[in-house]
Amino acid sequence: MRASGVLLSILCGPCVCIYVGFAACFCPARLHRRSEPEDKRRFERRQRHAPRPLVVRKRGLSIPLPEPEPEPEKLDIPSSPEELKQTTVFQEKSRLMALPLELREMIYKAVLGDDVMHVIHKENKLGHLRCKAKSEEDCPKRWYGEGPCRDSCWGVVDSSNIWMPVGDPAERSDGDVLPLLQTCRQVYSEAIPLLYSTNTFSFIDLDCLRHLSATILPSRFNAIKSLTIEWYLTWPLYDDFAQRMLFSTSLYPPHDEATWEEIWRIIAGMKGLQRLRVDLNYFDGFRDNECEQKMLAPLRQIKGVKNFTVYLGWKGKEVIGAPFKLTRPVTTGADDSSEDDW
């Protein structure tokens, strides 16, 4: 056993030296991965401020509510805040409620639907920012180098990728949808399905998708029809050789393989999903095609999504038999002639 280990070291040693030397010369970013303590600190801070999963609780705004206990001396309009919170009053005099449901739904969608919601990781909860661009295609690229572009409509994040308000302390991070939803229970019950079914939910942080699935009702999560993910894969994802030979520790969530595969299990379980756009970046691509195939394997498990597109921000081989339409950067003849193995 010891002899085979020595033999393996003798055989693999030169390969490792060539690999490190080549990477340092031609792709230094691969070797300039964030140091482990920094990765660990970021992970621990995000763990401390992770949104807590949904607990079973009495619904505050949903209809129907349980029948209140009959108390003859306390009929009609409630008086205390607690009674107000738990009492449903029929809104027959409301002009909004006098409209047909179809018209009310048009109003709800105009206020809180048919838009792109960028989901952000805040301290102990999630938030969402409405896309400021005219269309999804016009939304500025969220990534610059290895992190979110600060000029985009994602706002500003700290070193742990947790959103932080800047400028106006009252900066909203709820998509400005709460005032309408809190109007009354009937409005809430009629409008809340449209919030999930008519908006595109946009992510640049895998943890946000994981937390969203755990912090809202499954029926709401399954009502989501449109999803976009933009993610910068972290080296050396799925590169067993590099992980074993160059690093003694593995990647921290959400940059590790386990989180990546969990995310795709969650997406595979989204019953209402009809549109999925994934935009991936990874330096200048995978070391070999086998690693890329391992990364794409969980995506192949997604079934029944009508419009599923994947963009890989690096050159590579054609992917066959996948449930998604894959695109890569357009290469020119000049690019091909100078292409290296990276």
Ligand SMILES: [Zn+2]
């Ligand atoms: Zn945007």
